[in-house]
Amino acid sequence: MAHHRILTANIEYDDQRQIAAYEKRGGYAALRKALALPPEQVLAEVKLSGLRGRGGAGFSTGMKWGFVPKNSGKPVYLIQNADESEPGTFKDRLLLERDPHLCLEGMIIAAWALGSRWSCIYIRGEYAYPAVCIEQALAEAYARGYLGKNILGSDFSLDIILHRGAGAYICGEETGLIESLEGNPGRPRIKPPFPAVVGLYGCPTVVNNTETLAALPWIINNGAAAYKAIGTDKSPGTKLISASGHVSRPGVYEIDLGYPLLEFLNNECGGIRGGHRLKAVIPGGSSVPVLRADELAGVCLDYESLQAAGSMLGSGGLIVLDETSDMVETALNLQHFYAHESCGQCTPCREGAHWIEKIVKRILAGRGTAADLALIESLCGQIGGHTICPFGDALITPVLSLMAKFPEEFSRLIDQGLDSLVRESYG
Amino acid sequence: MAEQEINAADLVKLTIDGKQVCVPKGTNLIEAALSVGIEIPFYCYHRHLSVAGNCRMCQVEIAGMPKLTIACNTIAVEGMVVRTHHTSPAVVAAQRATLEFLLLNHPLDCTVCDEAGHCKLQDYYYEYSASASRVLEDKVRKVKAQPLGPEVIYDGERCIMCTRCVRFCAEITKTAELAVLERSDRSVIGVHPGKELNNPLSGTVCDLCPVGALTHRRWRFNTRFWYTQESKSICTGCSTGCNARIAVRDEQIVLVRARLNSAVNQEWMCDEGRYGFERFQPCGRLARPVIRSGLELRAVPLEESYAAAANGLRMENDGAAAMLLSPLLTLEEMWLALCFFAELMGGDVQSAWVALQLKRRKLNSVEQLLVSPDLAANAWGLPLLGAGNHGDGDYRTRCEENYLSLLARIRRGEVRRLLLVGDRALLDEDLDIELIDALLAVEQSVAITPRGLLDGESLDAERGLLGAHQLCRIVLPGRTVHEKSGVMVNKDFRLQRLSRLLTPPENSLPEWMHLQGIAQAGGKVLAGGYIGDERLLYAEMAKRCSALAGISLRDIGDLGIALSPQGGRVL
Numbered sequence: 001m002a003h004h005r006i007l008t009a010n011i012e013y014d015d016q017r018q019i020a021a022y023e024k025r026g027g028y029a030a031l032r033k034a035l036a037l038p039p040e041q042v043l044a045e046v047k048l049s050g051l052r053g054r055g056g057a058g059f060s061t062g063m064k065w066g067f068v069p070k071n072s073g074k075p076v077y078l079i080q081n082a083d084e085s086e087p088g089t090f091k092d093r094l095l096l097e098r099d100p101h102l103c104l105e106g107m108i109i110a111a112w113a114l115g116s117r118w119s120c121i122y123i124r125g126e127y128a129y130p131a132v133c134i135e136q137a138l139a140e141a142y143a144r145g146y147l148g149k150n151i152l153g154s155d156f157s158l159d160i161i162l163h164r165g166a167g168a169y170i171c172g173e174e175t176g177l178i179e180s181l182e183g184n185p186g187r188p189r190i191k192p193p194f195p196a197v198v199g200l201y202g203c204p205t206v207v208n209n210t211e212t213l214a215a216l217p218w219i220i221n222n223g224a225a226a227y228k229a230i231g232t233d234k235s236p237g238t239k240l241i242s243a244s245g246h247v248s249r250p251g252v253y254e255i256d257l258g259y260p261l262l263e264f265l266n267n268e269c270g271g272i273r274g275g276h277r278l279k280a281v282i283p284g285g286s287s288v289p290v291l292r293a294d295e296l297a298g299v300c301l302d303y304e305s306l307q308a309a310g311s312m313l314g315s316g317g318l319i320v321l322d323e324t325s326d327m328v329e330t331a332l333n334l335q336h337f338y339a340h341e342s343c344g345q346c347t348p349c350r351e352g353a354h355w356i357e358k359i360v361k362r363i364l365a366g367r368g369t370a371a372d373l374a375l376i377e378s379l380c381g382q383i384g385g386h387t388i389c390p391f392g393d394a395l396i397t398p399v400l401s402l403m404a405k406f407p408e409e410f411s412r413l414i415d416q417g418l419d420s421l422v423r424e425s426y427g
Numbered sequence: 428m429a430e431q432e433i434n435a436a437d438l439v440k441l442t443i444d445g446k447q448v449c450v451p452k453g454t455n456l457i458e459a460a461l462s463v464g465i466e467i468p469f470y471c472y473h474r475h476l477s478v479a480g481n482c483r484m485c486q487v488e489i490a491g492m493p494k495l496t497i498a499c500n501t502i503a504v505e506g507m508v509v510r511t512h513h514t515s516p517a518v519v520a521a522q523r524a525t526l527e528f529l530l531l532n533h534p535l536d537c538t539v540c541d542e543a544g545h546c547k548l549q550d551y552y553y554e555y556s557a558s559a560s561r562v563l564e565d566k567v568r569k570v571k572a573q574p575l576g577p578e579v580i581y582d583g584e585r586c587i588m589c590t591r592c593v594r595f596c597a598e599i600t601k602t603a604e605l606a607v608l609e610r611s612d613r614s615v616i617g618v619h620p621g622k623e624l625n626n627p628l629s630g631t632v633c634d635l636c637p638v639g640a641l642t643h644r645r646w647r648f649n650t651r652f653w654y655t656q657e658s659k660s661i662c663t664g665c666s667t668g669c670n671a672r673i674a675v676r677d678e679q680i681v682l683v684r685a686r687l688n689s690a691v692n693q694e695w696m697c698d699e700g701r702y703g704f705e706r707f708q709p710c711g712r713l714a715r716p717v718i719r720s721g722l723e724l725r726a727v728p729l730e731e732s733y734a735a736a737a738n739g740l741r742m743e744n745d746g747a748a749a750m751l752l753s754p755l756l757t758l759e760e761m762w763l764a765l766c767f768f769a770e771l772m773g774g775d776v777q778s779a780w781v782a783l784q785l786k787r788r789k790l791n792s793v794e795q796l797l798v799s800p801d802l803a804a805n806a807w808g809l810p811l812l813g814a815g816n817h818g819d820g821d822y823r824t825r826c827e828e829n830y831l832s833l834l835a836r837i838r839r840g841e842v843r844r845l846l847l848v849g850d851r852a853l854l855d856e857d858l859d860i861e862l863i864d865a866l867l868a869v870e871q872s873v874a875i876t877p878r879g880l881l882d883g884e885s886l887d888a889e890r891g892l893l894g895a896h897q898l899c900r901i902v903l904p905g906r907t908v909h910e911k912s913g914v915m916v917n918k919d920f921r922l923q924r925l926s927r928l929l930t931p932p933e934n935s936l937p938e939w940m941h942l943q944g945i946a947q948a949g950g951k952v953l954a955g956g957y958i959g960d961e962r963l964l965y966a967e968m969a970k971r972c973s974a975l976a977g978i979s980l981r982d983i984g985d986l987g988i989a990l991s992p993q994g995g996r997v998l
Contacts, residue, residue, distance in 0.1 A: 168610070190497070344588065345588075348483055350612055352528055353611065355564065359563075359564070382520075382521075386483055386486065386495065388481065
């Protein structure tokens, strides 16, 4: 199956980072086109395209923009969320490094549609090289008049500021990001109010993922209908999938949404690494439920199909596990990540994340008890839905789904552990 | 809120646990529930701080919402149907879960914790959890006994990270010394590098702390809370009249906490007032009435002193009469003193011959949030009683000028009969050689004061002066502001109740009893007959004083009531 190349059309060219080459390949034509349209029409076009947020939640981008109050008298801020930190996700990095002007052009179009005069790219602290690429691209764009005062001779002016994070996962959550951008520790805000109304410095703010914004130039160039024709009805367009783990060819792939998962693994990723069998897949970054190999038949890479299968497309961070993977160890690995990254603001997540990690660690050390599995389940119920931000839901998902899908691996450890304890005690 | 008129259009109706609730628009669910007597538990919420929403204790179920919602961050809207722990099993489970998490790493050192007995972690555990621990893991260790500033000490393990202290310093004092350091379960409260928690309201963070994490350095490990007697009263440090709870054990003030009163001090208190409660208790006390002849002091029985005082002060004597009132007197005492001045001394209470000490002082910007620029708790009681109203300018200026001009009259020898009522009626700092001589020269002078003097010895310049009262002919042993109850009026004309905290020493009598005694000895009756009880005294004053017409002690209650500057309730 031939896939559309909307985001990665020019990703192979090494000179794509330079503005001249970018322009030569049709770059910034969409911006010229968009600036000739009234902002409302750009917004309508994006709404019509059915583009959904690529950061993980999959919320309609056009609808999100629609929440910004008109004529609030306050500036509107647009933030490009390039704080890509979800384990297993490395798709934005490709765009930022290889085609930074695409990320900028999409952002300028979005700023025009939203009436934002001041925008910001919040980039993950560890993304030092992508930050350099963006910085160079910004300088070039300013020099060519795509940014700054009176862009391309229009009334529209826009400044984009690049802000590097300090390395906290939670700063990818939009209100955590806003707090961080304001100079505070990255602790998410309580909602309501939502950022679209009260965001950065108390002003209406839209936070969009890099991949989402990068899709805008193509939509403007080719029209919403053309975009909507790609993919499935509920998941239009293409999506970057970052495949990692036990596949032969890990990497970032652009696919039309609706592509069967197994086909993707075999055709694009070259199948499971030498001589091994597929055991499980975490399809959308570490925060989505795991799927066993036997559950993957007929599952497609799109929002609705994965949801029906009991998981999520999320950020498109596809983690592939073969039969050599120990699922309790996997659970501990992920749980350690979440316990470390909890911001510590609200009670259930601050206390619960570590507790679960400690219990899993104990099970792995052969000191688990039969009551532990029920305890973890109960704790997850006490955390999920009871926290300020979605981190609480994210942290319980891997362990819960691993326990549900691979119960025998957990109980075997517990039984073995008990045996060895009995042997230790009674010889 | 209850004192404001509210339009029906500004109200919303909702249902909480099946009860109909009607609250002003913009009210959150915690306050809305409270208005019908439903208590939603919380740790991080505070009426006068921003909403943090981090403790997750106040979760409620709202019809139509997929998840539980925190009540503190939910504004009541028309038709909302809310279920609290009284009717929702999901809320009960969520509260139990929250408490399990909060207690997970809590050291459970209640046996040595000052908060034990008034700790919200204890209270809520008994009320909303009372389930056994499921923890097999080790607890997280954090900083212990970490001083944050001169007055406050921090225990990281007890802390539940509600951030009330951080928000108080950021939003109220705007000094922002505190912050949450680290992340996840390593989070602790700390001061920013190079800073310490030393703002003038710093002790307030201990009140705001719902657990034993922040304690007063000077008061910790003093006593178990349940051995104390706690009274609701007001701070008499200045004319703000902060509402407070004062815990006393064995006649020692062992803990002072601010009391929530949105109309006065929210729930804040200044360190000077809080830690300075003891300053109203003088070291030495007068054991018996004393009469001075020349420089010799002689202790006399009460009856003899009353007879001498009545004889000296009565209006039949020649010369001008003057009275200096302490701003620490209760309103009842001021009223009775004015009656005394008119009835026995034949003076005019509206004249400039009655003065009240209201010394101005400088305050820094943080102090100005709460503290009034004076040391005169009840100074605004006097104009309410129809005195102290002459002169120009605002009351503060008039009062100050009047006091100084009366001192000038004493210096010039114009005053022949002088009555000093209460502690600090005449400030020590105003005593210079000239004034000392002038006071000694006043023919008839009587002081009623809680302060001591060298009993039975002569006045000796080398021993130093203990106060102006020592220069009077007759000194009667009065009581301090902590040893009497009554009412006071703060600078906003709010009438508030003062409670007796400490047992007065033997032989001392409150100022108002002495005044009645002297009047009786002089053949006069004040207030229609001899009154033996503070409550009856208030009732008598309220009956005779138009400013207080129809206001009973019960009306004043714990939170006081607002009066207009002319007297009478603000409607």
